[in-house]
Amino acid sequence: MAKVLNFGELLLRICPDVEGNWLKNNNLPFYVGGAELNVATALALWGIPSAYLTALPDNTLSAQLLDYIRGLNIDTTAVQHHGDRIGLYYLHQGKDMKNAGVIYDRANSSFATLPTGKIDWEEVFKEVSWFHFSAICPALSQMAANLCLEALQEASARGIYISIDLNYRAKLWKYGKEPLEVLPALVGYCDLVMGNLWAAEKMLGIPVPDYIAVQDKKELYLEQSLKSSTALMGLFPKCKVVANTFRFDYEQGVKYYSTLFTEGHLHVSKEYRSEKIVDKVGSGDCYMAGLIYGFYLRKSAQQSLDFATAAAFSKLFVESDATTVKSEDVQQKAAAYEIIESIH
Template sequence: MGKVLNFGELLLRICPDIEGDWLKNNNLPFYVGGAELNVATALALWGIPSAYLTALPDNSLTEQLTAYIQGLNIDTSAIQYTGERVGLYYLHQGKDLKNSGVIYDRAGSSFATLKTGTINWDEVLKDVSWFHFSAICPAVSLAAAEVCEEALREASARNIRISVDLNYRAKLWKYGKEPIEVLPRLVQYCDVVMGNLWAAEKMLGIPVPQELAIADQKELYLQQAAVSAKQLINDFPKCKVVANTFRFDAGAGVRYYSALFTANQLLVSKQYSAETILNKVGSGDCYMAGLIYGFYQDKPAAEILEFATAAAFSKLFVEGDATTVKANDIKEKVRNYED
């Protein structure tokens, strides 16, 4: 098997405390992340050959960032050195990226200004057997969406397995296109689709009954997961696997489970709950990494589902953007949180 190539924008997360003490203390914590880099980091940690494709400016900061990524055992040879700046975002510690308080500073970044026809795909896709991206990529800019589509055409032409995380970020879609106008063109290339019911509705037009969210009943959610997955596979025949995550926040705590639809069967994971968690950023990325980890090794679908769910839940107790929990430690990490 070849490398897993993860394509997306490297981001620096600036993390001011809610009280504003960072101003008085002259101390502003930050984390290196980005959805696809978080996936790459988890896979490398778990022993899967992992590579990363992004665009960064050619300067001393990039040299340090690239060295940092290499130190995580991630292949950086595909990185494109172009443009003027690294993307940033600001988020208070413990908050969710879907939270209205997130502030993006990504306009005009190296990734946002990446152009089609500039990447040597023969070189970049050499020895690659899996290509992963997220719906954040085409949300950044029209140029990024066009490069993403180019990448998928090239990967598909080489029979490379392709996965997507349908993570929706309302604040990023600002260049005149709605997700429904962009994502179907990209998802047609995908073998594995991960997200949630409402992201699939927003991005792919797969309807969800309006009253479903209000009902808040697990049985109804799972019934809809099967219905939505069947329609997705019907609409996008290349897709063979659909995963849906369900995370419900309650005060400082969380309830979490997921479902995997494949071979015309819906599998449901264990459910985990915690009264307090540390960090919501990167949990979905860790779930995606868990799926790739399992399918890359041809493990049974039920085993893949349980590992991905446990990995995602364990990430809620890790401070940074990417997991630091080794594959062999994940089950033990979440054992006491099973419902």
């Protein structure tokens, strides 16, 4: 079976508690992650041939990390040894990556400084049928943005299916470029685009009326999803699938649903709600993995959407960057939180 190659920066997430007890206890929980590695981990767990391309320094810590990744059944043969440091970020336990409290320590990392012309793409793309990356990659540096473009050109030339997650991280865009100056050229190579309405607005210039969020009505979100998805495909003719997630955090908990637009039809998922969750990090990555899983196995658009949505929601109850919920358990675990009266 052909592999899914996931391309992005490996990160270590450091999790100090909000109260600061880590200082007294000399103890800091951490997790191995990074958006694309989270996708690769979920796919490997679900039995899809999964590979990972990143850059790491050539030292004993990297060797231990690669052993760990291989232990997850992820192919690491494409990993490049380059540079001197692994990216880090700090996030209080239970908080979200978009939270103002996230602290990045990724400048001049091995991945952010990997130049074009270094990777043997002929070798890397052997037996690869799907290439996935996220908008976090070109946010890191101009070198990373250049490398993304090189990777997409090489993948496209080989007829490899390409997907992108439009993750927007405002704190990462610090090298003088705005997302709108970089992302359209990359998305032009993509067959599947996943994100949300506001990421597409910020990164691709597809407008979202202010009243949508003010009125906060599901029917308006779904209507706008159809409009935004149609506009995206009009701007980027290679794109054949657009997915939008809707996760809303309230004092009384979280609600989650998503849409998938393809072949002129907007598919809508079930809606899930919960008063309590465990870890917000990585739910979007799990959703992306769910879409890849569905389309890789040639499931229908609705089946792929339903699995991805349930996978993302079930990830909210897993305390790590990547899911540990097996594919056969995904929809069963989410079913207890389904809202029957959701709009279809």
